[in-house]
Amino acid sequence: MTTTEEDKKPDRRVQRSREALRCALIALMKKKSFGAISITEIVETANYNRGTFYSHYDGKEALLDDIIAELIRELLQSFRAPYEGTDVFLISELSANSVMIFDHIYENASLYTVLLKSEVLPKVKEAMLLALKRILVEELQPVDDGRGLNQELLVVYAIHALLGLVFYWIENGFHYSPAYMQEQLVKIINTDPSSARSNVKRPQH
Incomplete structure (x- = not known):
């Protein structure tokens, strides 16, 4: 028909x-x-x-839910971009150009900024967290490397780290370009924490 x-x-x-x-x-x-x-x-x-x-x-809450749902749908679409159409996704081979999540955020900068300054922010953050957790669990099955990592804790850590970067970027008025954020995310992902060094500053008395 x-x-x-x-x-x-x-x-x-x-x-x-x-x-x-x-x-x-x-x-x-x-x-x-x-x-x-x-x-x-x-x-x-x-x-x-x-x-x-x-x-x-039914009310303005339902309208807000519709706005958030559409935003989450686009967010997930951008998140999937690096591994869509592949059978095996190697995080070590992730390129900055394939990371689309910061482009999505920047294209919707006005809306994200409004939500960030609103009392509905906790609702938005929870929706983003649950949506990203769901696709990480359902679509990306980590390969056991024998290190004994708790996969659920790893997923939670990864999501909070990503959203931390995203909201820091929004809060600071998109000071860096999407391309720079993509590049830095890839560098952070590929940094070996065991090789990190810090100078310890002693408190002044």
Whole structure:
């Protein structure tokens, strides 16, 4: 059965109205806290009515969840880029050019900055953490190298390290370019911690 242009129009209208509502909420979150935003403000900013809003969402929390879900979907797509289409992924052969996660963050810099400054940040961080943990566990099965590493702890460590870099970068206003962040991530991954040296500074009395 062939889908006609007429069949596609309702879907396009739904997509347009949802996108307008998402953009409206994000615009309002730049000005005030999420808790202080009303449905009326959202629909007036989006130039829709309350009926249209409630035909898509139960409330502003559902709209926020939709924004976060779309962001996570794009985040995971960028995270998968280095190993998509391969059977064996060698972290030692990871190239900076194949790391796409910082490009994704930078392309959505305005949204990530808004979320970072909002009271919904813990919700966003938890969603990112759980999503990355899920694909690391389900899609990347580490090869046992005999060192006795607890794989669950390794996954948690890796995710928190990556997200730590990401949020540090956002908090500092994207001071470094995406290319520089990609290059540094690869260098960090390939650094042997046992060879690291630090000068110890004694406290001054």
